[in-house]
Amino acid sequence: MPAGRYHHGDLRTALLDAAEELIRAKGADGWSLREASARVGVSPSAAYHHFDSRDALMAALYDRLLVRLAERLAAAVARVPDGPARLVAYGRGYLRWALEEPALAALPAGGKRTTVVSRHPHDVLVAELDRLVAGGHLPARARPGAEFVVWPAVHGLARLVTDGHMRFDNDAEVDLHTERLTLAVLNGLIHEPPGTWAAARSPHTERLER
Template sequence: MVTVSTSNEAYHHGSLREALVAAGMEALDGLDGKEVSLRELARKVGVSPTAVYRHFPDKQALVEALASEGLAMLGAAQAEAATKVGGGALGFAETGRAYVRFALAHPALFRLMYTQGNPVEHDVSGDPAGRLLQKMTRELSSNIEDADRLALQAWSIAHGIAMLMLDGRIPADDALIDRLLNTENLFRVQGRSSEESP
C-alpha cells in the first residue's frame, strides 16, 4: 500500500494516475531483474486491476509514463551535476558520470527508460537528458555536425558503460567509470589504425 501524497483514499477524485506512477517508481527501486506488474501496482494502490485501464490504454502506456518520469529525473541529475562544476567542458564530462551513476542507482528504471520508453525515434524533443546533451555539445563544438557526432559518441560510451555494468559484464566500480569515460588514450589507437589503412 502506497500512501498517496494528499488525501489518503481520494480516488474517484483523479489522483489514481499519479498514485499508480508513484507506486511504479517505488516498485522499480528494489527489483532489477524482474519487471513491474500492472496487477501488483493496482494492489499497492488499493484498487482493482481493471481500474488502471481508466487512466492508461494498456500496460505499455503505464510503463511509458514511468519511463518519461525517469528521463526527467535523469535530465535533472545531469543538469545539477554539470552546473555544480561550473558547466563548460568540465560540466560536460560530469554529465557522463551522472548518467552512469543514475543507471547504477536506479537499475530497473534505467533499463525500462531505454528499452520500453517511447522510442523518441531520433527526435530529442521529448527527452530532457537528450536535450541537455545536444545543448552542451553544440556549445563545445565549432560546427553542428561535429557537435552532433560528439553527442552521439558521448552518449554511446556512457550508455555502454552503464549497460555493461548493470548486466554484470563489468565491475560496477566508481573509479572504473572515470577511467573509462576518460578517452584520451583512444586517439593513439585510432591513429595507428589509420596508418595501416591503405
C-alpha cells in the same frame, strides 16, 4: 485519497509511483499491474482508465524517468566550469544514475513515445557540445552529429554496467573509467580529419523529428 474515498484523486501518478517503487525493489519484470493497483488500494481494472495497457504505463514511467535524469544531468553539469570537464561531468552523472537505480536504468525503451518528453538527456548533451564549440574546446567542423558519437559511448557504458556485463570494484573506479571514455571520445572528435564526415547525415531521434 484517504481510504474511504471512491475516487482516488490522482490515481495516475500514484500508479506510476507504485510501479516505480516495485521495479526499484524487484526489477523491471518483478512488478505487476495488479500488485501496483493493490498497493494503491484500487481494483486491478482501475488502471485502465489512465493507461491503455501495462506497457503504456511503463512507457509513461520511462518518460518520467528521462525527464528526471535530464534535470539531474543539467544540474551536475552546471556545477562545473567551461571545458572538457563539463562533458566528463555529464558522463559521470549518467553513470552514477545508472549505478544507483540499475533496474530503472535498464527499463525497456517503451516503444511508441506517447507524449513528447519535455526535457531529454539528449538535449542536455547537445547544449553541452554547443558550449564546447563556443568555448573553443571543440572545432566547429567536428560538431555536426557529435552527440551521436558521445551519446552511444556514455549510454553503452551505463548499459554494460547495469546489465552486469562490466563490473567495477567501487564508485571511484567507475568515475575514472567514465572520465577516460569521455575524454577519449572528445579527443577523437578533436583530432578528426577535416571534412571527413561532412556528407554524413545524422540519425533521427525522438527529440529531432517534429
